[in-house]
Amino acid sequence: MRVDLPQHGQDAIRLTGAGRASGAWRIGQILQAVALGSSAKGQVTLQIGNSTLDARTSLAIAAGQHLKLEVLRLGHQPVLKLLDMRPPLSDPASAALRNALPRQAGIGPLLANLALLASQSRSSGIGALAANFLQLLPDKEAVTAADRLRHALLNSGPFLEARLARLAAGGHDSGLGQDLKAGLLRLLSALLGQSPALRSGTGTADTSANPLAPPFRGAFPQPPGPSLPTLGSNPSAEQIRTELLHQTEGALARLQLTQLSSLPADHEQRTVWMTELPVRNGADSDIFGLRIERDDGRAGKGRRGHTWTVSLAFDLPGLGPVRARIGLSGEQVVSAAFWAEQTETMQLFQEHLADLHRQLEAAGLEVGVLACHSGTPPTPAEDTPRLLDERA
DSSP states (O other): OEEEOOSSSTTEEEESOOGGGGTTOOTTOEEEEEESSOOGGGEEEEEETTEEEEEEOSSOOOTTOEEEEEEEEOSSSOEEEEEEEEOOOOSHHHHHHHHHTTTOOOSHHHHHHHHHHHHHOSSSHHHHHHHHHHTTSOBGGGGSSHHHHHHHHHTSSTTHHHHHHHHHTTOOOTTGGGOHHHHHHHHHHHHHTOOTTOOOOOOOBOOOOOOOOOOOTTSOOOOOOOOOOOBOSSOOHHHHHHHHHHHHHHHHHHHHHHHHHTSOOTTOOEEEEEEEEEEEETTEEEEEEEEEEEETTOSOTTOOSOEEEEEEEEEETTTEEEEEEEEEETTTEEEEEEEESSHHHHHHHHHTHHHHHHHHHHTTOEEEEEEEEESOOOSSGGGSOOOOOOOO
16 A cells, blocks of 8 residues: 655645555544654655555654644545654653564464474474474463463463563462463574574575554554465575574564553553464464453443453454454443454354353343444544443
8 A cells, every 4th residue: 555745745645545444534533653664765654553554755754753644535545634743752662662663573474384394393403493382372272261261361472571570579470481472582592593504405485474564552453364384495494594583583573562552651541451362273373363451431330340342353264354342341241343354254243143142141241232244343443333331
């Protein structure tokens, strides 16, 4: 997708191919954008919601810079107005954001390559390394029970530093060795120290992969599609090492972005946790993007406890991209909405909404709104209609 910033009228941004990005926009709507790189050679990549847009500009834009845009015109070529352009902050979190943004990449291709290497030779150094890492991932049976799902989320990576801090303070954490981020760091260390004398043939590594939008705090999680191995035919030991190093660093950078996106904003009355959970499914891995939010200000009159919202995204074989939002008001009122990009999947979900309603009631919950829609949720995430039944 290409965005033109005309030389005349520096506050006008013209989208030459908006696609789905502008489907939920309104004239006068204010959009927040983040620069994913610097405007070298007059080009820059912007992140608006879940959409990554290439841009041309004569402005000096740095990675991590925040842009405030207003929708002036919709249609085939929407026009946006640049209202404000704030330089990146100098605090450590902003510096980490600028460093991680250009390097982040989904973990899917790395897992596909590790699975391939483990299946080819578990006895070799790289095969054993791959197999050991894959054992960190929970299998699909492990995430069907509440306590095991909680354990899997705890080990998904974003909480590593907090766990280490508790250990340093004299606490105990027997499951730290199963943490995904710790596993990625061990894998990175092993690859950096790996001798290039690994036994293998010759060939090339294919580093092409579909990029994922960064996991920003206000954006709906993006469903990572199925990934194939990117290693070419009979790659050399050094080509394997180089490809795995690149993908491991990208996965660590993306995990760091989920941590940074979970940091609370000033005066914000909500807590947000973001993570991506890889789950073993036979020889493959399914990846679930999650955004868990607790909002103390929306429980509603007469409701006890917090309002919880879980946004979920996945792309499973036969279903295509699916997004869901589940809300719990107080302790008993639950609502859910699903968005499926494939018509057959939407119809399948609609056919089972009555079953879901009965199961929720059988679990002692009061059911609010259950719905299934075609396409994708409105963007940004905050524009999504409230799902919770707040009858008081």
